[in-house]
Amino acid sequence: AQRVTQPEKLLSVFKGAPVELKCNYSYSGSPELFWYVQYSRQRLQLLLRHISRESIKGFTADLNKGETSFHLKKPFAQEEDSAMYYCALSSYSGAGSYQLTFGKGTKLSVIP
Amino acid sequence: NAGVTQTPKFRVLKTGQSMTLLCAQDMNHEYMYWYRQDPGMGLRLIHYSVGEGTTAKGEVPDGYNVSRLKKQNFLLGLESAAPSQTSVYFCASRWGGTGGAYQPQHFGDGTRLSIL
Numbered sequence: 001a002q003r004v005t006q007p008e009k010l011l012s013v014f015k016g017a018p019v020e021l022k023c024n025y026s027y028s029g030s031p032e033l034f035w036y037v038q039y040s041r042q043r044l045q046l047l048l049r050h051i052s053r054e055s056i057k058g059f060t061a062d063l064n065k066g067e068t069s070f071h072l073k074k075p076f077a078q079e080e081d082s083a084m085y086y087c088a089l090s091s092y093s094g095a096g097s098y099q100l101t102f103g104k105g106t107k108l109s110v111i112p
Numbered sequence: 113n114a115g116v117t118q119t120p121k122f123r124v125l126k127t128g129q130s131m132t133l134l135c136a137q138d139m140n141h142e143y144m145y146w147y148r149q150d151p152g153m154g155l156r157l158i159h160y161s162v163g164e165g166t167t168a169k170g171e172v173p174d175g176y177n178v179s180r181l182k183k184q185n186f187l188l189g190l191e192s193a194a195p196s197q198t199s200v201y202f203c204a205s206r207w208g209g210t211g212g213a214y215q216p217q218h219f220g221d222g223t224r225l226s227i228l
Contacts, residue, residue, distance in 0.1 A: 051214040104154040
């Protein structure tokens with residue numbers, strides 16, 4: 001069965017400091033991974049996905065199949081980055097359907 | 113476009129009462145999902161649908177029922193609400209074409225449900 005682990009419930013960093021949100025996964029197939037962000041009392045929004053290899057709002061994430069990780073990084077944290085971040089794994093559930101398995105989330109707090 | 117719309121946004125129920133949460137999407141998406149979000153638990157899949165008239169169980173389906181009579185709507189029902197169902201409920205939808213593995217899900221604003 002697939003599993004996503006985000007080891008940190010809360011991560012506090014100072015403004016301008018680098019940020020790394022950890023995500024490890026367990027999946028027997030070829031992984032497709034996502035990072036979603038949820039600002040206070042708002043809906044979940046897609047931040048970035050592994051397949052796109054893009055940088056959104058200064059964030060990047062690299063899939064490391066050897067370490068089964070998909071850590072989210074940003075070189076200089078901003079106050080507006082404070083939010084809950086979820087790592088998610090897309091897995092095949094049959095009949096052409098794919099499900100997302102979410103980690104428990106990491107709350108990022110950027111201290112001014 | 114509205115995207116994914118959930119109604120109601122807030123609701124307080126008494127134990128044993130029933131209610132239905134409505135999710136509507138205007139993106140012509142094939143797949144729709146219901147999740148619950150609890151502190152420290154992340155999002156857990158309750159039920160999902162791969163198309164009109166079809167539904168399937170997710171990780172935590174007990175105590176819930178769903179229906180997808182129309183492609184754009186996905187209903188989540190609580191027949192006899194229990195305090196353990198106090199949660200924030202999110203609906204999501206996704207395009208059903210090729211490349212399904214890496215198609216993102218689009219979420220609604222959530223419904224905050226309290227069961228007393």
